[in-house]
């Protein structure tokens with residue numbers, strides 16, 4: 608049974624909320640709204656939405672603070688940051704504090720809906736094996752992935768990853784030693800049929816992933832860079 612997915616909109620501009628609500632509901636999503644960061648964080652915690660659209664400039668708590676608070680509490684709900692145009696630092700900062708994606712204002716509704724769909728938790732899609740035995744993938748040395756629970760372990764200790772980080776790791780680890788360009792990864796992991804400057808998203812996500820899974824992120828042993836070509840999972 609496909610439960611109706613819920614999107615939490617955290618945005619202080621009423622007209623933007625109205626447009627988002629209208630279009631998301633038309634696409635079959637349930638929507639929740641918060642007009643300041645504090646209320647957004649409370650609703651994220653109490654309502655457990657499937658995805659959050661998070662504005663940056665908000666009263667009470669800004670979008671970065673909301674995202675950071677969620678991640679620090681171990682909440683890996685997909686988060687798409689809504690940034691103002693040309694605020695390049697916002698995009699990178701958003702990804703570094705654990706957002707899954709960002710979209711720049713003014714955005715086309717078609718693009719936004721596509722990104723919501725691409726980022727929302729796709730539990731059915733990422734469960735390749737039904738048996739308990741097959742659900743744990745010993746990917747390399749002391750690193751393992753449980754594809755049922757979506758947990759990653761290093762030396763038996765669970766590592767907290769966002770959904771996107773998990774998907775990137777699982778994808779690369781499923782194709783060991785194969786080099787993927789950033790454009791490839793955008794298409795395969797982010798499910799975007801188009802790319803622009805957004806390939807930087809891949810770099811930031813790889814960096815965050817390394818900080819979490821590598822013993823020494825500065826000299827990684829799992830996810831390696833093939834200069835000029837892309838990234839690969841080394842075994």
Ligand code: CA
Nearest residue numbers: 619662664665
């Ligand atoms: Ca705002």
